[in-house]
Amino acid sequence: MPNAISQFAAVGLLSYLLGSFPAGWVAGKICHKDLQREGSSNTGATNALRVLGKKWGCTVFVVDFFKGIVAVALASEFSEEKSQQDWLGLVAALFVIVGHNFPLWLGFKGGKGIATTAGVTLSIFPYPVFVVALISWGLVFSTTRYVSLASLAAVIALPLACFTLLFLGKIGQVFALVSLGICMLAIWRHQSNISRLAAGTEPRFVKEKND
Structure with a gap:
C-alpha cells in the first residue's frame, strides 16, 4: 500500500508539473506579448491564436494537446499491472489538466484546458x-x-x-x-x-x- 500511494503521488505531481508548462506564456514572450494581459487574458491556445496569429496559436495547441498524451503515457510506466495503469492514467489525466489550468509558475492563472483535455481524451478513453x-x-x-x-x-x-x-x-x-x-x-x-x-x-x- 505505501508503494501504491507513492506511485499515485508521484504521477499526480509529475502530471501537474507537466501540465503547468505554460506554452502560451512562452510563445507570448517570444513574440513580445503578454497573453495574461491581452485578448481574453489567459494563456490557452485560443487566446494565443487571436493575439499571436495562426502559427503560434497552432503551436501552443499542439504542445498543450501533447501534454495530455505524454502525462498518461508516463503514468503507465509506473506499474506493470493493467488495472493499476488505468488508475494511474486517470490520476494523470486529472492532474495534467489541473496543472494547465492552474500553473504554479503563473500564479495559478493558466488556460481553460480544452487542448490538454483533448489529448487526455484520446489517450485514456x-x-x-x-x-x-x-x-x-x-x-x-x-x-x-x-x-x-x-x-x-x-x-x-x-x-x-x-x-x-x-x-x-x-x-x-x-x-x-x-x-x-x-x-x-x-x-x-x-x-x-x-x-x-x-x-x-x-x-x-x-x-x-x-x-
Whole structure:
C-alpha cells in the first residue's frame, strides 16, 4: 500500500508539473506579448491564436494537446499491472489538466484546458469518445464560429459518450465519473464565456487575412 500511494503521488505531481508548462506564456514572450494581459487574458491556445496569429496559436495547441498524451503515457510506466495503469492514467489525466489550468509558475492563472483535455481524451478513453467529442466541436464551431461554445459542446459530449459506454458495459464506472469531473471543470473555467454568450458579447472566430 505505501508503494501504491507513492506511485499515485508521484504521477499526480509529475502530471501537474507537466501540465503547468505554460506554452502560451512562452510563445507570448517570444513574440513580445503578454497573453495574461491581452485578448481574453489567459494563456490557452485560443487566446494565443487571436493575439499571436495562426502559427503560434497552432503551436501552443499542439504542445498543450501533447501534454495530455505524454502525462498518461508516463503514468503507465509506473506499474506493470493493467488495472493499476488505468488508475494511474486517470490520476494523470486529472492532474495534467489541473496543472494547465492552474500553473504554479503563473500564479495559478493558466488556460481553460480544452487542448490538454483533448489529448487526455484520446489517450485514456476509448476512441469513439474522442470521435464524438471532436465531431461535436466541429459541428458547433462550423455553425456558430464560437470557439468557446464548440469547446463546451465537446466537453459535454465527453461524459455523455462515456456514460453511454458505461451503460453498454464497455468501460468502468470510474472512467465515466472522471469524464464528468473533467466536463464540470471545463464548464467552470468557461464561466466568463458563458456569461458573454448569454449577453451576446462573446467574440466569434474570424480568420485574419494576414494569417
